[in-house]
Amino acid sequence: MIILGIETSCDETAASVISVENDKVTLLSNIISSQIALHSTWGGVVPNLAAREHLKNILPVIGTALEKARKKPADIDLMAITAGPGLIPALLIGTTTAKTLSYLWRKPLIGIHHIEGHIYANFIGDKINSISKNQISLPTGRQAIAKENSELNIKFPILALVVSGGHTQLVLMRAHLHYEIIGETVDDAVGEAFDKVARILGLGYPGGPAVEKLADNFFGEKKFKIILPRPMLKSANFNFSFSGLKTAVLYATKKNPENLKDPNYISEMCHEFQTAITDVLISKTIHAAKKYAPKTILLAGGVSANKNLREKLELSVKENLKNTVCLVPELGYSMDNATMIAMAGYYRWKNLKAKKSLEKTWENMETSASLKL
Ligand code: KG4
Numbered sequence: 001m002i003i004l005g006i007e008t009s010c011d012e013t014a015a016s017v018i019s020v021e022n023d024k025v026t027l028l029s030n031i032i033s034s035q036i037a038l039h040s041t042w043g044g045v046v047p048n049l050a051a052r053e054h055l056k057n058i059l060p061v062i063g064t065a066l067e068k069a070r071k072k073p074a075d076i077d078l079m080a081i082t083a084g085p086g087l088i089p090a091l092l093i094g095t096t097t098a099k100t101l102s103y104l105w106r107k108p109l110i111g112i113h114h115i116e117g118h119i120y121a122n123f124i125g126d127k128i129n130s131i132s133k134n135q136i137s138l139p140t141g142r143q144a145i146a147k148e149n150s151e152l153n154i155k156f157p158i159l160a161l162v163v164s165g166g167h168t169q170l171v172l173m174r175a176h177l178h179y180e181i182i183g184e185t186v187d188d189a190v191g192e193a194f195d196k197v198a199r200i201l202g203l204g205y206p207g208g209p210a211v212e213k214l215a216d217n218f219f220g221e222k223k224f225k226i227i228l229p230r231p232m233l234k235s236a237n238f239n240f241s242f243s244g245l246k247t248a249v250l251y252a253t254k255k256n257p258e259n260l261k262d263p264n265y266i267s268e269m270c271h272e273f274q275t276a277i278t279d280v281l282i283s284k285t286i287h288a289a290k291k292y293a294p295k296t297i298l299l300a301g302g303v304s305a306n307k308n309l310r311e312k313l314e315l316s317v318k319e320n321l322k323n324t325v326c327l328v329p330e331l332g333y334s335m336d337n338a339t340m341i342a343m344a345g346y347y348r349w350k351n352l353k354a355k356k357s358l359e360k361t362w363e364n365m366e367t368s369a370s371l372k373l
């Protein structure tokens with residue numbers, strides 16, 4: 001079957017086409033039009049500007065996705081759209097467009113929870129035999145790698161560490177589409193903390209990649225002796241808190257504002273901040289895994305693009321959990337994209353098919369979107 005995925009929850013207008021036969025997935029196109037340049041002048045995403053850009057780009061992006069996939073609307077069997085959560089003006093453009101096209105083309109439409117999409121980004125591509133099939137040049141200059149995978153060997157229960165701009169959660173999945181939140185942030189999300197710290201240090205938007213880049217410049221000698229807290233590291237539950245960490249960065253820089261002119265100070269601060277975040281995330285994940293004994297640990301959400309986090313999580317799982325496999329999404333699918341929405345759409349469709357409730361799919365827009373995730 002051919003699935004068209006669409007995503008407009010924040011500052012990327014994205015559309016993808018995948019083909020699935022007997023759980024064998026082939027990526028046919030993955031188009032992402034990014035608004036980073038527009039929002040960076042404002043230091044963050046401005047919801048109404050995002051909606052205006054989505055409105056301008058959505059039909060060309062969908063058109064390009066179909067064209068690159070060499071498919072016509074008539075070839076589509078299923079559409080999947082991010083129904084929430086996200087910026088309301090941005091979501092409205094995607095959902096209204098998808099509903100209209102689904103009505104016009106007479107195609108079933110499934111609404112997907114954005115975080116469910118991020119989790120299913122781990123199901124894109126064969127982690128073991130990732131053979132590049134063809135490289136598609138995207139209008140934004142990003143590259144998508146189309147490849148085939150046989151049914152991924154992902155075993156349940158899965159423990160997903162969700163780290164995005166709006167979410168930080170530990171989610172236990174005992175089966176496809178079943179989510180139990182066993183811990184989450186009580187204040188800022190990890191990505192939000194990265195973005196706020198970047199702003200404090202004058203690094204611009206988006207903050208995560210900027211902080212990571214400067215942390216990489218730190219060569220190990222702690223000239224400024226910066227030590228940040230590891231919030232809730234020893235708490236008995238699996239919750240997180242990052243706002244105090246961000247405030248610690250703010251107070252340290254306010255105390256000696258002249259330090260902000262020193263690139264060594266910025267690098268040391270970025271490195272310490274990134275390490276503090278990684279320490280807490282990994283320690284909590286390993287503790288949760290010891291309690292729930294998952295067969296697989298997944299990383300999901302935009303912050304999964306962070307190399308330090310990816311590498312340390314993989315290493316830590318290997319060292320501490322002998323029977324658990326650690327998966328991270330391929331870099332091209334860590335941040336917002338529509339392929340992950342199409343993937344999640346496929347599993348939701350399979351579930352509806354099993355329940356024989358396909359005729360009313362587009363009334364099921366809420367099935368995934370209303371999940372507490
Ligand atoms: O998943 P995502 O694209 O959007 C949401 O669903 O929120 O995540 C965006 C977040 C931003 O806060 C961004 O700063 C962060 O992911 N991010 C990173 C990195 N790349 C993106 N954080 C740390 N290191 C990165 N390399």
Ligand code: ZN
Pocket residue numbers: 114118164165301302335336
């Ligand atoms: Zn996202």
